[in-house]
Amino acid sequence: MKKGYLSIILHAHLPFVRHPEYDSFFEENWLFEAITECYLPLLNVLERLEKDRINYELTLSLSPTLISMLTDELLRARYLEFLHRQIELAEKEIIRTRSQPEYQKLARLYRRFFVKSCSDFQDRYQGDLLKQFKRHHSLGNLELITTAATHGYLPLLNISETAVRNQIKVGIDTFKTHLGFAPTGFWLPECGYYPGLEDHLKEAGIAYFFVDSHSLSSSDYSIKQTVYSAHKLNNGIAVFGRDPASSKQVWSAQEGYPGDFSYREYYRDIGFDLDLEYLGPYILDGMTRIQTGIKYYRITGKDSEKELYDPKQALDQACCHAQHFIQQKLEQINTQTDETAIPPIIVAPFDAELFGHWWFEGPHWLEQVLRLADTPEHGLKTTNCQAYLEQFPVSDEIIPKASSWGEHGSSEYWINETNDWIYPFLNKAQAQMEKLACDLSRLTVNNLQERTLNQAARSVLLAQASDWPFIMKSGTAVEYANKRITDHLARFNYLHDSIRKNRIDERYLIALETMDNLFPDINFRTFCSKNNNTAPY
Amino acid sequence: MTLSQSGLDPRVNLSQEEMLDISRQISQTFSPDRNENVSNVRINNGTRINPPNRKHGRSAPGHGLKLATNELLEISQAVSRDFAPSRSTEKPELLLMPVDPHHVHALWSVEPAQLNAQSNIPDPPPLTLRIYWLPDNSLSFNNSNLFFDTPLPQNKHSQRIRIPISGTAYSAVIGERGPSHSLQPVAESNIVKIPAEHVRSVYNTNNRHDDLPDYEDTDERHRLNTDFYPKNAHFVSIAKKDQNEYLFFTKMSALLEQNQRDKKHRNETFSSFSQTRSEHFIFELH
Structure with a gap:
């Protein structure tokens, strides 16, 4: 039996959007939607895994701006107002769809979803999500790391080393203030790396960071040689490469799991389908159509008429995709283990907001992946990068090339x-x-x-x-x-x-x-x- | 527990005015923030959220005097209106940014009045960007550094520019070209470090230019040797310290050739290259 490791990293980040100078502000919904669809469902997943005593490891990167917003009392209060409106709209939908039982069933599902979000946020977690993530960290299952203060793109801030140093320092200080300990890992915003950046990370006490796979590959070094193991830079800090196969399976709009026809369609929302008069209180300024979060259709097909969303069918498909993902990782490990003395590590980082917001069934998929990985019969085990480094110290030294996970792998997008x-x-x-x-x-x-x-x-x-x-x-x-x-x-x-x-x-x-x-x-x-x-x- | 049992000394008497003053101070300093009072928020089932505890006893910035929403908005709008960023018109500016191992992004701000004597002629020449190569990431440059020129489009303030060698540093000046490729600079840029193109093992990089391993191992080397080496044979035996200059020279030659051959790159590269050392080479595009 071949042995290998899978490290899933969720990078949770939103820009700092907080406008006390207005009674309400539309862009604050970015946070509210993410709490409802991503962060609360993620905590639910972690609790179910804890309850079922699943042995898993997961890494969560919390950006300092997100940390600041999650602990902000004004935003917490406004989030409850947001949920109140969501519940109200769902109740209105239950009435509107009374002659359409299949739609009404979904409207009821949304009402339950929003009420549960409200109950979880308010009663179970007392509005303090960070405390819950910290609790899972203390249980030993959840590695918490952070990123630059405001998610500054460091290769372009590098005109001033002081700018880079402060982005890193203030980011880590904020994490320490709120979580009570120093992170060992660091998420580079947009995976943006340039040679020399590691010196600032080292100075800030960071032990490892991540780069995109092409940062480690070239004509001299194949991906097989570089991406599935840790590397040391000349200052002793370790670097891990993003597994391109995992990215493709989850990220790709065409080939990735989230594009499956069974899953909920993100873009088809009642905010764009129903009368403006009816939607008035729940859209922007009563006139501008926006996403409301209530969506009745599944992806169905590329150009075909959208069919009604079937939650059970979607969750079943998420299970199938989780099995497929694990199978693919096992095959990757079996290929790798022939060529390297130490067990390979597959590093799979994703935006946390993909799971639940863009891909509604994403949290369920993640839960199934973590459950399936906890199977002694195969050699795959989830880990975090710090634990991997402690078990398998790295000796080879490498200087990655400048890179990002953006278009063309460079700074071009920014x-x-x-x-x-x-x-x-x-x-x-x-x-x-x-x-x-x-x-x-x-x-x-x-x-x-x-x-x-x-x-x-x-x-x-x-x-x-x-x-x-x-x-x-x-x-x-x-x-x-x-x-x-x-x-x-x-x-x-x-x-x-x-x-x-x-x-x-x-x-x-x-x-x-x-x-x-x-x-x-x-x-x-x-x-x-x-x-x-x-x-x- | 009565006041007399509390340990406080009831003999300390405060006047009505003092008590009023203290009361006002406490109200001003410790009254709940209207915006932060989450206990006012009720959800659908009528329950209240508990006010979250302040973490670590720290005060967030903005404590003290409370401003109403409309006051915040007024101040925000006034600051945005009166202090909005604007391009400097006092002096010309030039900024280089790294994009990838093959490109820099140049951004400039030069007003016609800031140019030299030729600015009042009817058809002034285009601005020229002179990019200096700073081998070994040196932090300064002078006229002995190798450079190449690129004319800048009129009515634009930025341009992506292809560079010959990665893993090194560049700096630039902007100005008007004069006779014999002279340049009257009006602004000097920052120094920009361009990352290397390839992953390197740290064991193989001692005393070698970042770009040399790539150059030596690719087909391009063979092509450059075939196309350019014979014409410039005197570069063959140059001393080791000048190998980088040879590389720069050949890379620039290749880019010029590519530019002439492939018009799609015309907007991202340069039109001339010159070297002001003991030997002088000038390449011009037509």
Whole structure:
């Protein structure tokens, strides 16, 4: 019997979207939908596995912005309001579909789903999802890691090493503040790597990170040689490559599992099907159609008329796909073990939001995979990368090449004609922040100045999020992405101006602190660069 | 328990004014945030959510004075309106960003008034970007560095540019070309490090240029030797320290040839290459 390991990593990240300056704000739904469809179902999966004493290992990367939002009291309160509306809409649907029993059955299912979400969030978890993830971590099944502070795309922030260092440092500090321990692993935003980045990770106490498979493969090194084992960089930090086969099976729109015709269709939503008058209270401004989360159809086929969603059929198919996935992993291991002395590891990272939001049945699939992997008869075992490294220390040294998991494997998706305008501004703000920090770090500043400088640092970090150039390129919510970047840069400009002119308006400062209230422990002094390798601003 | 049993000294008397002042201070500092008061939220079955505990006793930023929603919005809008980022018009700017092992992304901001003497002529020449190669990732450059020029399109502020060698650093200046390939620079860029193209074993990289192993092991080397080596035979026996210059030279030659052959790359590469050392080579596209 051949032996090998499977490490599944879920990367949970959303950009910081929180608007206390409005009574409600549509983009906050990104978080609310993810809690309902992804994070709560994931906790349900972990609890069922715990109850059934399944021996499994899973890794969850929690981004600092997501951590900040999950612990935010305003967003928690608004989430309950969101659920209230969802339940109300589902009840309205039960009435509307009373002459269509098959639809009504689904409407009832949605009502139960939203009521359970409400009950879980409020009663079982007391609004504190992080505490639950931490509990599963303490049970030994769930490895928790983190990523850069605002998910800044590090290869393009590398114009300033201080920017990269602070993205990593503030990210890890936030994780430690909320989870109570230091992560050993680090998720590079968008899998964006450049040679030398490992030095900053090492400095921050990180033991391992991940890259895309092509970062480790070349004409000299085949994927077989590199992706299915750990490697050491010359500073001792370990790197793991993403398994391309696992990515294809789960990610690919054409060949991947989520595209199966039995699964729930994401894009067909009552928000686009029913009368505006009926939908009014549940859509944007009562006029703009949006996803409501109530969807009655299955994918059915590429161009065919959509058929009604059958939850049982979909869950059965998720079980079949889980069996197929495990079988594929066993075959990969059997191929690998002939060529390497130590058992291979298959590293399968995914966006956590795929499971439940885009792929409604994803959490069920994941649960079945973890159950099936806990079968002593075959040689496959789930693990996390830290445990693997402890069991099988690596000796070979390698320098991966620069890479990302984006289009063409490079930085192209985050710098192109749709979004390149942001970089001179980001670079200028970073350089100005560094100069401010260096000018003032050794001087005594009063409390108001200290708060202003720290808020300026928050504004710079928020402007650096990889989400905004990504959205500009994908064309999904471009106006909002543009606004967020320019707002954060404007806030930085204002704070910079206030400090330089020594004219701080505390009312304005409080407003900015209230709106961008993450990273409470940030220290502007860490923005003083170790050298002056910054752009000439 | 009565007050007298609490251990507090009831003999400390506070005036009405003092008590009012303390009361106000406590109200101002510790009153619940309207936005954060989750106990106000009721769900469908009428139950309440318990207010989550504050973690670690830390105050989030924004504590203290509370602002109403409309006040927050007003301030947010005022800051966005009055401090929106804008391109600098005070001085020209130039930024290089790494895209992949073969490309940099150049972004510039140069106003006509910021150009030199030729700016008022009717048909000014296009701006030129001069990209200097910084071998060994050196942090500065001078006129002895190898460089190549690329004309920049008018009415644009950015351009993707193909570079000859990966795993090294570049810097650039922007300006107007003068006679004999001279350049009047108006802005200088940052230094950009371009990653290597291939995975490397750390045991094989001592004292070797990042790009050399790739170059030596590919068909391109053979093609370059065949096409360019004979014409420039004096490069064959150059000293080891100049091997990188030879590589740069041959790579640039190959790119020029590709550019001439394949028009689809014309917008991402360069039109001329020159080297200002003891020997002077100039390639021009037509």
